[in-house]
Amino acid sequence: MKRLKRNDLVSILVPLLIIYNVSYLYVYSSNTKLVEGEFLDNKISEDSYIKNDKKEALHIREELQDNYVPIFNKLIRGELISSHEVTSSKDGINLGMVIINLNPSFNVRDIKQSFAKRTINTLNTMFDRAGPSPIHLIIVTNKESSKWTGFFLASYLGKRLTLGALQERGFRFRKVNSLPSIKISLVDCDEISTKHPTFVSDMKNNINSALKASDKYRANFYYIAPLYHLAFTKLKHLLFIDASDLEFASNIEELWAERNRTDKGEVLMSMGLDLAPHYHNYIMGLYGDDYEGPLGKPGKFQGLNTGVVIYNFDKMRQNNIYNDYLNTENAYNVLLRYHIPLNLAEQDFFTCINFEHPELFDILPCQYNTQVSLQYFTEKHEKDFKDFHYCDKKENIKIFHHNGCGPVPENCGNKRLKSFEEDRSLLSLHMDVEVFWRFMANMVLDASQDKRKKIYHKLIV
Structure with missing residues (x-):
């Protein structure tokens, strides 16, 4: 197998390092010929450095300059597009996430903060196992954060490409040779909220007064998810995930294939259960400990979790029952009826609708959203916590959701119970x-x- 000579290696490394140090990307901005919104087609194997000759080295250099650099330029500028302009690829995955910098005094080039690091972990575990299907990253952000978000994504993808080309696959675990084709659309969350101007304010009227003024769940963008179907008018399906606390243990193509669940009957969206007695406590507070109904009990009515959601926008746009809940009186009253003040934004809203119209929701298998928090593993719930929380053996989990606190009760400020020592199935300990x-x-x-x-x-x- 022929190895590259020094000059050939330099011809590849120079543009790669330019991408990695994205502050220098404007050197190539005059060469851009890409159509806006084009897929970033990754035609370069991340293991290709081992076998390329001089001709192939020149090809890689041209590919970097003509394809990657212009798209990264656009990202760094933080260019936003209208939600109505977001389109779907025939064979691709529509993957949405919210990336907004909540720090009021952030530096555009500061991507070393905790949220950024956790988001990198989500992206790394996803791309380490992603198949060849193109991925359309639909990033909900805002005007204030768009340049930071674009710089963050350009930096991440540039570093990923650089290290992937320089390191053999065995150096750091990854099941695939290269990144799939990627398209990135930055969408303004404030524009989405205009699709139903009063909804966000109606929802925020129900916010739990105990939430601190600085709590992230007081931000407007946490309340726009129920309006996505009105904004992304050219999409049928959208897979939406938490950006900063997921760990993929499977190919995202498997999860995307589950979108067919939303095509059945009256189902509008598919999401997993909230694996904790969070909503059980509210229902018991409303109806009393003698309540024997299904709401809040382990099973379909224990509450929903929006860490992973698959939407069917076509059916949502056509469903009168769902759209009636967006009106001021209904949006407010559905939460009031169950005495659930908004703590978890749209998750609380969807859970309450599910109590009344379960036919609109499909329960995604828990293996795709296995939450690991032990916040509610207290003496009060020692006997029933596992009924709410346990999903499956660790080797069968496809996505870990690192929400809340753990991996031991002490991390949540709780006493370590005897049942925890006797049954370690509740322990979710991951090690780098x-x-x-x-x-x-x-x-x-x-x-x-x-x-x-x-x-x-x-x-x-």
């Missing part, structure tokens, strides 16, 4: 193997010679 061995190496190097021997002995035993 690379970070672990770096920590171990540093611990050994920093230790004295006698202490090293003890460490070695413990590792061996």
Whole structure:
């Protein structure tokens, strides 16, 4: 197998490093010939550096300059498009997420904050297992955050492409040779809210007064999801996920294939259950501990979770029952009827509608949204917590949802119960193997010679 010579390697690395250091992308802006909204077609295998000759090296360089750089330029400028302009690819995945910087004094180039790091983890685990199907990333943001969001995505994809081309696949786990074709659309959340001007304010009238003024769930964009069908008029299906707390353990194509569930009967959307007695507590507070009805009990009516949602917009636009709930009186009263103040934005709204019209909702298998929080694993719920929370064996989980707190009750400020010690099926402990061995190496190097021997002995035993 022929390896690249030094000059050939340089001809590839230079544009790659330019992409990685995206602040220099404007060097190539005059060469852009791409049509707005075109897919970023990844024709370069991330393992291709091993086998390319000089001719192939020149091809890669041309591909980078003519395809990747102009699209990254557009991202950095934070160009927003109307939600009505967002279209679907015939064989692609429509994947939505909200990426907005809530820090009022953020720096456009500051992408090292906690939210950005957690979003990178979501994207990494997804792309590590993604198949060849094109992915249309539909990013809901706002005018204030658009440049930051664009810079963040350009930086992430540039680094991903660079390291993928330089590192062999075995260096860091990834099941695929290259990124799929990617299209990115930045959409203004404020424009979406205009599709039903009073809805957001109606919803926010029900916000839990206990929420702090700085709580993220007081932001307007958390209340626009029920209006997506009015905004994305050229889409039939949209898969929408939390940006910063998911961990993919499967190919996203498997999840996208589940959109067929929304084509059955009167179903408008598919989402998983909220794997906690959160809504149970509200229902018991409303009806009393003697209540024997199904609402709030383990099963279809224990509450919904919007960490992963598949929408069928065509059916939502046509459904009068659902659209009536968007009107001022109904939007307010449906929450009031169950004494549920808004803590979790649209999740609370959808849960209440599901109590009254379960035919509109399909329950997505819990393996696609396995929440790991132990917030409600207290003495009060020691006997029934597992009924609400447990999904499946770890090896069968397709998406972990790292919401709330854990992985042990103490992390949630709760007492460690005897049942937790006896049944570790509730423990969801994930380890970054690379970070672990770096920590171990540093611990050994920093230790004295006698202490090293003890460490070695413990590792061996």
